[in-house]
Amino acid sequence: MIDPRVLRHEPDRVRAAQERRGLSSDVVDSALAADQARRDAIADFERLRAEQKALGKEIPKAQGEAKQELLARTKTLSAGVKEAEAAQTAAETTYQEVLRSIPNLANEAAPAGGEDDYVVLEHVGTPRDFAAEGFEPRDHIELGRMLGAIDIERGVKVSGARFYYLTGPGADLEMALTQLAMDQARAAGFTTVIPPALVRPRAMEGTGFLGQAADDVYRIEGEDLYLVGTSEVPLAAYHSDEILDPGDLPRRYVALSPCFRKEAGSYGKDTAGIIRVHWFDKVEMFTFTTLEESWAEHQRLLAWEKEFLTKLELAFRVIDVAAGDLGLSAERKFDCEAWIPTQGRYRELTSASNCTDFQARRLDIRGRFEDGTAPVATLNGTLCAMPRTIVAILETHQQADGSVRVPEALRPYLQGREVLEPVTR
Template sequence: MIDLRLLRDDFASVATALARRGYDRDELAALRHLDERRRALVAEVDRARADQRSASKGIGRASPDQRPALIEAAAERKAEVARLEQQLTEVEAEHTRRFAAVPNLPHPDAPDGDEGDGVVRHTFGERPHFDFPVRDHVELLESADALDLARAAKVSGARFAYLKGEGALLEFALVRYAIDIAMRHGHTPVIPPVLVREDAMYGTGFLPTDEQQIFLTRDDDYYLVGTSEVPLAALHMDELLDEDELPIRYVGYSPCFRREAGTHGKDTRGILRVHQFEKVELFSFVHPELADDEHERILSIEQEVFTGLEVHAQVVDIPVGDLGASAARKFDIEAWLPGQDAYREVTSCSNTTDYQARRLKARIRRQDGDNLLVHTLNGTALAVQRAIIALVETHQRADGTVVVPAALQPYLGREVLFAR
C-alpha cells in the first residue's frame, strides 16, 4: 500500500508517478477525497462518543425531575454514535478495498513503457551455435524418459508434468546448487509453508490485483502460493525488528502454483508455463537507504547462478507498465532458449520498497527510538523448470545427450545426461 501521508501532502507528485503506470489521476483524486472523508468520520465518531459519555455522567448528577430529559438526550446521542460508527465501518471498508488496488510508486530510474519495452542492461554467457537440427526441451527430455506430459495430463490435466529419472535428479541438483550459492552470500535457507491465509497474500500485494492467478482451497480458505516470496515476506508480519538485525536475508525453496489465467495458448508446449513448478527464492529485509544496493546484489546472485550453468542470457530493466502491483522496479534475466530461438524470462528480482511492509506491518525499531517501515526485496535464484529448459537446450549434442556444466557436476554426479 502506498504512503497515505504522501498522498495527502504531495498529491501532485504521487499522481505524476502513478501516471507512469497508467493510473488515472481522477481516480487518485477520488481516493484522496475518500481518505479525507474517513478521517473526518473518525473525528466525528470520537466527538459523538465523548458527548455520549458526558451525557451519561450527567444523568447520575441530575435531580429526579431532570433525569427523563437527560435520559432521552443520552439515548439520542447513543443512536447518533451508532449511525456514525456504521458510516465509518462502510467508508473504512471501501477505503481498504480501493487503496489495496493502488500499485506501488515506480522507481525514478525504472524505464517507461509497457510489456516488450524493457531495456537490456547487458548480456552474459556465450550464445550457442549448432551444426545439427536443434531439439527443444520436450524432445530431449521425453526421448530420455525424463519427462512425461501425457500421463500428467491424464492425472491432472493440461500444464502439468512428471519429471522422472535423470529429469528428477536434475531438479534436485539444480536446487542444491542454487541454495549453496545463496548461502555463500549470507542467505539463510528456509522451507516455508505453501498454504497461506488471506492476510499473507494481501500483505505481499498479490491480493486483490493477482486474484485470477491464485489457487484457493475449497473448504479452508487457504491460498496456494505462486511463489515463496509470500511466506518469506510474511515471516516477519506484525513484527518490530531491531535496526542492528538488518539486513535479514533468506533463500526459500517451495513448490509454487499459478492458474496462468489469461495466457491460454501462449508458451503451452512443455514445462515453460505450468500450473505447478518449483523455485529457489531470495528474499531480503533491509534498511530503506540500502534497498537499491540490495536490488543490484540480488541480481548479481541470480546472474552468478546462470553464469555457472553456462547459459547465454540478457538482463532486462522492466518498464513501469509491466511491473507487478508491489514492485517499484524489477530486473529480469531472460535466457536464450535454442529450441524457441528466443529469449525467455528465467528469473526476476523486484524492489518493493515499503509497499509490502506497510501492509504486513513490518517495521524497524531505530536506535534513536523512532520506528520506520522496513524495505523488502525478492528475487528468483532459480525457477527449476525454466532452468532445466535453458540447460538442456543450450548443452544438447547431436546424439540427444546433454553436457552437464562443470559447476553442476558435483551435485549431479555425472558429466553427461541421457547417455544410453
C-alpha cells in the same frame, strides 16, 4: 500499500506513478475523497462522543426536571454516537479498500509502458551458433524424451494440460540445481527455509497476490487457504505483525517450494513443453531490510542471480522491466532472461523486485528505529525456477547426438557426470 502521507501530501506523484503503469489516475481522487470522508467521520464521532461524556458528568449533579431532560438528551445522543461510530467504520473500510487498490509507486527510473517496453541493461555470454557447428538444435521436448528426463504425456494423463514428470536425469538435474542454488545462497548468508505451500488470505493479500493477480491463484474450496504461486508469499508473511530489531537487518532467507499457478490469460501461449506450467519448484531469495538500504540490496540480489546463471554457462540478458509490467507490490524489477536456441529468443528465468515498504505496511512488519517504529522494506529474487532453467540447460548444452554436456558447476551434484547420455534416439 503505499504510504498514506504520500497520497495526502504528494497526490501528483501518485498520479504520475499510475500513468507510468498505464493505469487510470482516477483512483487517486477516489482515495483522497475517501480519506477526507474518513477523517470527517472520525471528527463527527469524536465530537458526539465528547458531548456524551460531558453529559454523563452533568447527570449526577442535576435534580428533578433538569435531570430528566439530560437523561432524554443522553438517550438521543447515544443513538447518534452509535450511528457515527458505524459511519466511521464504514468510511474506514472504504478508505482501506481504495488505498489497497493502488499499486506500489513505480520508480521513476523504471521504463514507462507495458510488457514490450523493457530496457536491456546488459548481455552476458553469447548465444551458441549451432549452424556453425553443423547441426540443427533439438528442442527440450525432444531432448527430454531422448534422455528419459521429461515425460509430458504421462503428466497430462495424470494431471492434465501443463503438467509433467521429471524422470531419471531430469529429476537428478532439478535436485542438483537445488543443491547448487542453496549452497550459493548459504555462502552469501541466507538462512535456508522450507515454507508452507498453503497460506491464509492475509498472507496472499498482504503480498499483493489477491489484487491484479487473483485470477492466477488456486484457492482451496471449503477452506480459507490458497496454494502459493511463489514462496515470496509465506516468506513475506513470516514476520507479519512483528517489530524487528534493526541490528538484525538485513534478514535474508532462501526457500525451496512448489509453486502453483493457473496461468490465467496465457491461453495459446507456450502450450508445448515445460516453459509455462501449472506447477513447478523454485528456489527463492527474500530479504527484510531498511528502506534506505533496499536499493543496494536490490542490486545484490540481481548480482547473485547473475552469478548463478553464469555458473550454468548460459547466455542471458538483464532487462529493466517497464512500469506497466510490474506486479502490484514492486517498485522496480530486473529480469534475467536466458537464450533458448530453438525459440530464437530470450525467456525469463529469474527476477529481482524491490517492494520497498509496500508489503510490510500491509503485513504490519516494522523496525524499531531511533525515531520510532516504521515499516521495513522487502525484496524478493528468484535464484532458480526449475523447469525453465532445465529447458535452458538442455537446449544450450546439447550435442549433435542428443547428449547434453553438464556445466562444470553442476557436476559435483550429479555424481561427477560430465554428459547426460540419450537412452533412446
